[in-house]
Amino acid sequence: MTTDTTTVTGTTVLDARGVTMRFGGLTAVRNVDLQVNSGEIVGLIGPNGAGKTTFFNCLTGLYIPTEGEVRYKGTVLPPKSFKVTAAGIARTFQNIRLFANMTVLENVLVGRHTRTKEGLWSALLRGPGFHKAEAASRERAMELLDFVGLANKAEHLARNLPYGEQRKLEIARALASEPGLLLLDEPTAGMNPQETRATEELVFAIRDKGIAVLVIEHDMRFIFNLCDRVAVLVQGEKLIEGDSATVQGDERVIAAYLGEPFEGTPGDEEAAEVEAAEASAPSDATPGKENDR
Ligand SMILES: Nc1ncnc2c1ncn2[C@@H]1O[C@H](COP(=O)(O)OP(=O)(O)O)[C@@H](O)[C@H]1O
Numbered sequence: 349m350t351t352d353t354t355t356v357t358g359t360t361v362l363d364a365r366g367v368t369m370r371f372g373g374l375t376a377v378r379n380v381d382l383q384v385n386s387g388e389i390v391g392l393i394g395p396n397g398a399g400k401t402t403f404f405n406c407l408t409g410l411y412i413p414t415e416g417e418v419r420y421k422g423t424v425l426p427p428k429s430f431k432v433t434a435a436g437i438a439r440t441f442q443n444i445r446l447f448a449n450m451t452v453l454e455n456v457l458v459g460r461h462t463r464t465k466e467g468l469w470s471a472l473l474r475g476p477g478f479h480k481a482e483a484a485s486r487e488r489a490m491e492l493l494d495f496v497g498l499a500n501k502a503e504h505l506a507r508n509l510p511y512g513e514q515r516k517l518e519i520a521r522a523l524a525s526e527p528g529l530l531l532l533d534e535p536t537a538g539m540n541p542q543e544t545r546a547t548e549e550l551v552f553a554i555r556d557k558g559i560a561v562l563v564i565e566h567d568m569r570f571i572f573n574l575c576d577r578v579a580v581l582v583q584g585e586k587l588i589e590g591d592s593a594t595v596q597g598d599e600r601v602i603a604a605y606l607g608e609p610f611e612g613t614p615g616d617e618e619a620a621e622v623e624a625a626e627a628s629a630p631s632d633a634t635p636g637k638e639n640d641r
């Protein structure tokens with residue numbers, strides 16, 4: 349990780365060109381170009397189902413895009429998520445993924461496996477190689493826990509952390525791979541306003557460490573405070589991209605959001621539709637929910 353704290357924008361860290369992702373007849377992402385430069389925080393917003401998480405999955409090797417190309421620092425990314433992490437892109441997930449029965453510290457140590465030659469299994473099984481590298485790794489992991497504000501909970505089990513702290517732990521684990529680009533998928537989902545503010549500060553601090561950030565979030569205040577640039581996805585396509593003021597004032601963006609019911613306040617019609625669908629659907633069919641594998 350670079351210790352340079354100046355904010356230099358310029359060199360392209362992420363360069364996604366013409367990314368398209370189809371699932372059968374559904375085009376979830378259509379011909380999307382997006383660049384992230386060093387020193388930048390870029391936002392990706394759009395209504396539910398717009399393709400934001402699918403786009404992240406295309407950037408991180410979870411999905412191989414149907415069309416298009418993704419480069420990280422000039423090199424085309426390998427189509428495997430662990431190789432993408434090793435190349436320098438780390439992420440958090442919309443649905444938190446931690447090792448629930450491991451401690452907070454152990455979760456971060458697992459995040460370091462792409463940076464220690466001992467590897468993941470050695471870390472999990474605590475083989476002889478692991479013990480040698482352990483001291484240095486623990487020190488770095490504790491530094492990261494301190495950075496996100498969880499140092500005093502290092503020995504707690506991950507599952508016992510409150511929700512907001514689990515999100516912070518996911519960020520610490522992602523940082524443990526020493527990325528040059530961090531992708532955050534709805535990092536403040538389920539947080540109260542104070543936790544959201546703290547997360548905002550944390551993202552600025554990450555950027556100040558020289559890590560570029562691409563963040564998906566529904567909280568518009570969070571996005572517009574934070575981001576140097578914001579891209580808007582609607583039905584898989586990039587509708588507009590610009591600075592916060594430009595995007596905020598764009599009528600098409602407002603229309604795209606007003607076209608869908610606001611989260612948490614479905615109208616009677618939507619509620620009736622959902623009820624009817626649930627009554628007729630087989631119980632294991634919940635498409636589009638757990639799609640961020
Ligand atoms: N693995 C998948 N198989 C089929 N359809 C998918 C898959 N992943 C996502 N989708 C569909 O792609 C669309 C975009 O979903 P998603 O990327 O999760 O949107 P967002 O993150 O913007 O809410 C949705 O219609 C969703 O159901």
Ligand SMILES: [Mg+2]
Nearest residue numbers: 400401402442
């Ligand atoms: Mg999503």
